[in-house]
Amino acid sequence: MTRYLSIKSKIHLLTMLLIIFTAIGTFATQTYQMWQDMEERQFTQLQSMTELLDQQLSGYQGLIIPEQLASYEEQQGHLNQQLQPIIEQLLQAFPGYGAGFYSKGLQSIVAFGPNFDRLGLKDIRESSKARIVYDTLRPYRFTSFSQTRQARVLAIIHPIIRDGHAIGHIWANVAAQDFQQMFWQVMLKQLPVFSLIILVGLLGTHLVVGRFQESLSVFLHRVKGRDLDTRGAQQFTGELQEIYTEVSRAYQHISDSEKRFKDVIAAFDEIVWETDAQGCYTYISRDDQQLYRHALRNEALSYHPTPKNYIGHSCFQHVYTEDAERVRSAFKDAINERRPFYDIEFRCSTGKGEIRWYKSSAVPIKNTHGQVLGMRGATRDITHSKQQEEQIRHLAYHDPLTDLPNRLDFMQTLASLISRRQNLAVLFIDVDRFKTINDSLGHPFGDEVLRVVGRKLQNLLPTGALLSRFGGDEFLLVVPDCLKKQAELLAESLINDFHYRPMAVKDRNVNLTVSVGISLYPQHGTSSEELVKNADVALYQAKQSGRDGYQCCEAEMTQRANEKLELEQELRSALKHNQFFLVYQPQVNPETGAVYGVEALIRWQHPVKGVISPFHFIPIAEESQLIVSIGQWVLQQACLQAKAWLDAGHPVKMAVNVSSIQFNQDNFIEQVKHTLEQTELPAKWLELEITESVAVKHLDWVRKRLLSLKALGVNLALDDFGTGFSSLSYLKQFPIDKLKIDRTFIMDICHGSDETVMTEAIIQMAHGLGMRVVAEGVEESIQLDFLLARHCELIQGYLYSPPVAPDQCLALIQSGFSLDSTKAEHVI
Helix, strand or coil, X not given: CHHHCCHHHHHHHHHHHHHHHHHHHHHHHHHXXXXXXXXXXXXXXXXXXXXXXXXXXXXXXXXXXXXXXXXHHHHHHHHHHHHHHHHHHXXXXXXXXXXXXXECCCCEEEEEECCCCHHHXXXXXXXXXXXXXXXXXXXXXXXXXXXXXXXXXXXXXXXXXXXXXXXXXXXXXXXXXXXXXXXXXXXXXXXXXXXXXXXXXXXXXXXXXXXXXXXXXXXXXXXXXXXXXXXXXXXXXXXXXXXXXXXXXXXXXXXXXXXXXXXXXXXXXXXXXXXXXXXXXXXXCCCCHHHHHHHCXXXXXXXXXXXXXXXXXXXXXXXXXXXXXHHHHHHHHXXXXXXXXXXXXEEEECCCCCEEEEEEEEEEEECCCXXXXXXXEEEEECHHHHHHHHHHHHXXXXXXXXXXXXXXXXXXXXXXXXXXXXXXXXXXXXXXXXXXXXXXXXXXXXXXXXXXHHHHHHHCCCCCCEEEEEECCEEEEEEECCCHHXXXXXXXXXXXXXXXXXXXXCCEEECCCEEEEEEEECCCCCCHHHHHHHHHHHHHHHHHCCCCCEEECCCHXXXXXXXXXXXXXXXXXXXXXXXXXXXXXXXXXXXXXXXXXEEEEEEEEECCCEEECHHHHHHHHHHCCHHHHHXXXXXXXXXXXXXXXXXXXXXXXXXXXXXXXXXXXXXXXXXXXXXXXXXXXXXXXXXEEEEHHHHCCCHHHHHXXXXXXXXXXXXXXXXXXXXXXXXXHHHHHCCCCEEEECHHHHHHCCCCCHHHHHHHHHHHHHHHCCCEEEEECXXXXXXXXXXXXXXXXXXXXXXXXXXXXXXXXXXXXXXXCCXXXXXXXXXX
């Protein structure tokens, strides 16, 4: 009801209630205090009466009972005759009170009044509180029901003590009803005074409140009108003057804050908005040409839209159809769960059919009760970033030279097709004698030949097939639902088309032939890697047979499987008999020639076959899980070598490759920590290299694991960068110190080539993220000059040094390399 009263009426009502409640409270307090005082006075009066009776009794010898009185009744009557007159005499002096004597020896009341009745001469109740004094020997006051007066009384029990023993007790009491009558008689006399106090209080309040209301009316008028000049505060009363001054200051602060807020909004390329709980705009900061003029499909708003046009309209109406439900769901969940949402990305369709990307974040708007009234957020146009990310994604999954799918895309597609458990064929295609074209006509012409070959193969593909450039002059083709005979016919058709139809390349007719290796699922493998490897084996056999032909993987698969099993067994023996050793390849600062670090590379000293390259045994070690033990051995030996060089005064960073299997072991972090402690190598001199295939799986888990390694002080490098899904967003999440550009990019870089563009982009991106760059496989001076011009920090490759034994590597660390890049390979 009070919500409908004006503030003036509320002040009147609240003031009156305050006075009334205060008066009632005061009256109740005084009443209680008066009751306590009167009750105390009554007890004091009763105490005096008992003391007076005790004094009279002490000088009276009648309590000494003659021995000749033998019967109980005679003794009781004798005492009553002596004591009853004393009681009656006292009660005449104190009308309305009661008193009496009790003999412990006779266990009987022997005299009492008023209203004496001989039938009352009997023992007191077992539950009577009077019996307490025989234990305490002290007077006891209480409120209880009187046995002699048959009414509730205020009483004092006084023990009669002779020779240290209580021989009886005296009591004095007053009826509670009489006491209450006396109390209300006193209170009635105070009532006029109390009423006068309330009346004076109400009159005084009326005067004070009236003046306050007048000031308050002026105060409200000025606040509503935003007339908040602090110089006008003097006309108000003290309290309102302070409030007015504070409100004025607060309003000025709010105005300044709002101005700063608007300035910030204007300075950034974001739109700030607010909606109600249904998602309808209640505020938009400014007009955005792209969001407002292009996004909305509502013709009534699309011509000359302004922020005002959108107030009351749904914020979802401009979202692209395929994204609308997801955005609406995120908004609804945030409202229902009373939480923010962050970085919701969605698309808007322009009137010209263009798709633009936006990112929004918002927090709930809550009232004082915590109820969500709507959302407040900001929206940014991220179209340019999305285009860049899409370009990087495209480059990650496509070959930059031919724009065909690259190895990563092919392997993923092949794995997906294998999961369907249907027949398929993999064709490994190689351009015969392509090196001759490069050597005679130059790399630019060779690049153009590969582009034309890619387009030609693409035109010859059957429906559903996928073609990719695997690297160099090699192409891979996967054909779903394909049996051996169909694969052989397709291979023959491709070979014939190249053999009999020369290609036009830059005004030249080029005659090329191709060789094809074929593997079939499931006959020749049940994984992507197996099928590609077996197709590669078949291709090798086709080339060995004279090129310009095809070969299907057949009996060789059994032999290869046996060789693989034999090699696995020999690997176990090698691990047991310590047949592995490490070589080290320097990572050189090309500007100073100093060796910054080395990469530890494993080799196998086979007792019969000699030194075996890791290219031949690492894949088998990974398949058999032996890579975990081998990887731990490499880590241990590399740390020991780095510690030896450090103790000799030649500190260098030791880079160690970590396989995905080893990285995924639950105890990998503990193994690294234990190895560092055991070898006493400071963590800053160890660098662990992981591949992109590790980094892009289970991002959150990988990120936490990398952070744990960083917490140890270890350096982290991303190996073979550019061959996988090189997402800028992933790189930002990982604590990577260094990027290693894969040798496949370095091999083909030359002026104006696509590899050049890709390499430049990788270096710029790494530097933008604060990372160092290592170029692998640098073998030519022209490659070094290119990388130096792009400020590539470290170079690794045969141009400086192949992998060498520890003593040779130490000599290189001590001497460094010549700054003459054309002679770098001769420094060793």
